[in-house]
Amino acid sequence: MDLNKLTTSDKVIAGSAIALLIFSFLPWFKVDFGPFGGDVTVNGWEWFFWGILPVILGIVMLAQVAVSAFSPDTKLPDLPVTWGQVHLGAGALAAILVVLKLLIGQTGWDRAFGLFLAAIAAVGLAVGGFLKFQEEKSGTSTAPPSAF
Template identity: 30%
Template sequence: MNIRALTRGDGVVIGAAVLLFIASFLDFYSADCDGGPYCDDIDMPNGWDTETLFVVLPSVFLIGLIGAGLVIAGRFQPESRKVSGLTLDQWGSGFVVVAAWDSLWSLMVTPDKGSPGVGAILALVATLASAAAVIATPRVPALKAPLMPAAAPAAPSPYGAQSPYGAQAPQPGYGYPGPGGAQPGQPGQPQGGQPGQPSFGGQPGPAGQPAQAQAAGGSDFAPFWFAVPVARPLYAEDGSSSTIAELAPGTWYLAVEQRGQALVAQTQDGRRGVLQDTTGIQRG
């Protein structure tokens, strides 16, 4: 599990789930008894009082907490993994929206001589915040940003060309991330007598294929290793919308070609595709 897969919108969902859990233990309704002598003796129900609020517990609190859990769990699962045709975060998004509606409805049907308690009000705030987050995150860049920013790249060296992505391009005969990386086809062999770094993403390219043959971006482009801050799809090279793989955070991939702002990336098993969203990638 890589926490860098979480977005700021997911952070809002997590915070709203914590607030919803706290609200479940607070009075869901309060009594309007006009200061009568028995007001202090009235025990108002909370969300876990199944005898009085047998509908509120599953329809507001449980479905809201389960929905938030599914949204977060879906960030660590590939998009191809679905349940009844929907991904986990899509199921979770539906759950939290239903919880928000049920929470609002529970305030509309407050019993006679009663009013919403602090538990009901906090539950409404939490479910509305969670529903707004799951709906707005795919559409608002500020919420799509990683919750934990990627580590800052190392300071550029005076040796080697500069990449359009703001970090130093690798030296000829690229290797694994870090100085003195091993050459493709020569695992563990040092460059210039320096100890080699371990592989982070597998051997690039078919066995025996020269490394230089993969650099199709011209003389100004040198292949480099990179990692994505969040899971991102890798599209087919023919320009279609079909997805051939999904790049996961915490794994190094090899960029072998540049196409405008996009990169042609190679996975551990040798598949190649176009990474269209290169914002926030971490250079190796």
């Protein structure tokens, strides 16, 4: 597996997708019972629309990047839009959903660190999608040159 085949956008998408998957298991919201002891936390897997769907979008983006980079003989389906547009839309949707959950919150619950990290990773997916779209638009969707 030659990682030099990956473009900058591919690396951003891959890193962000893996990070979002990991951060979805961390606490997104918590309730502290103070002097009565204990607290309760929930992670991103508690909500399909706000947590699971962005993770699925990230995994799909990662899968397309991996297939294109490491299995160039594989024929991906022809779409009415480019893969850059698909990545841009999927990354933007993932970012919007997680950031909205961050802004809206959960009634009676405090935001926990996992939600902030997941929001950063989801924005990373949007940035990676934008970079991939720009690469296709400019026609420079090749891997960067090797140092040697």
